[in-house]
Amino acid sequence: MSVFRTRPEAPSWLGVRALAFTAVLCVACSDGKPKPVPPPPEGVDVRVDLLKAAGDCILGTARDFLPKATTLEQRTAALRDAPDAAAQAAARTAFHEAMDVWQTMEAMQVGPAAPRSSPGGAEIRDNIHSFPLYNRCSIEEQIVSKGYESASFSTSLVTRRGFLALEYLLFYEGAETVCGPNSAIVAQGTWAALSAEERAARKRAYAAVVAADVRNRAQALVDAWAPESGDFLKTLATAGSGNKVFPTTQVALNAMSDALFYVEREGKDQKLARPLALRDCASDTCPELLESQFAGRSKQNLHLNLVGFRRIVDGCGPDYTGIGFDDVLAAAGAEAVATRLRQQVLEAEAALAAVEEDDLRQALAQDKASVQAVYTEFKGITDLLKTDFITTLDLEPPAGLEGDND
Missing domain, CATH: 1.20.1420.20 (M75 peptidase, HXXE motif)
Incomplete structure (x- = not known):
């Protein structure tokens, strides 16, 4: 756990903090409910320290994710090109290792990873992991149509891409489809016409494309935050007057709270x-x-x-x-x-x-x-x-x- 530290350049903040604490206690005596406390004076705002620390944390975690995504891309390509039990196990291990880091990032969807409705949002997260949006039938239709070979695949529906599609492609070994009778691959018999060997080969090829897309999104996330490129790190740390994304510190804190x-x-x-x-x-x-x-x-x-x-x-x-x-x-x-x-x-x-x-x-x-x-x-x-x-x-x-x- 972290411990509050008084910033040395403003010792008067001790008195402010004490007064604020007393105010909270007095209010609590009246109705037992917590009440908001006014922000501390300019120059001693621990909220600014939080924004800087959180930005460093998010960028650091994104940088941890990128090499895992790169390994996942390499292992799925190797499985596609030379399929055997060892290559399959290696690809599955790479999936788990990449997902471990990504799941840690899930509660850090601030800025570029967040929905476009959020400040600075670019929807990178949904393009990597769309949960709870999931459509297995859509994935199986792509297997039949080979839609993953299209040049526009990276802009197709998120339910056809990302970790959820990759998990199905790498781990599911069943032969049936969940698509209903109205789906073309059932109505036209194209799913049933695929041999087990052909279906497995297409799943491996599809997985390699999806993993490459995940790796590209991982790079885009790092680039968006890194000081040497998009520098959203600075955008978050300098919330306040003149900042077009976070015009106040409170707006930035709200974005972080939303992520939690x-x-x-x-x-x-x-x-x-x-x-x-x-x-x-x-x-x-x-x-x-x-x-x-x-x-x-x-x-x-x-x-x-x-x-x-x-x-x-x-x-x-x-x-x-x-x-x-x-x-x-x-x-x-x-x-x-x-x-x-x-x-x-x-x-x-x-x-x-x-x-x-x-x-x-x-x-x-x-x-x-x-x-x-x-x-x-x-x-x-x-x-x-x-x-x-x-x-x-x-x-x-x-x-x-x-x-x-x-």
């Missing part, structure tokens, strides 16, 4: 609630709605999402040291909120560790209660985000979150 809500939208609601039949599922469970359908890594993904979350909340250094949102909370006299949030993340980690099965698909079938416990602890995190966290820091909830009381 990944654990609410995709984590709690998509990765857990839907498979648990808490929403959008008419059965006792819906394992077909898990994030990882074929590589069996849904549990690992959730763990890594929490790792990335903590790097922004507690600090990106070893053992989560360094500047994080917890320092901003402490500066606002609300260190107790940071402590509670940190403890809730640890409880979610413990609940994940308590799921004995490596694959959540097995856990849903054999011990649904253990997966339900993970959901409950994730809800504990998001309840804090939606209340004390954004209230104390005077942040706006992400668009679409209003009215979500689960």
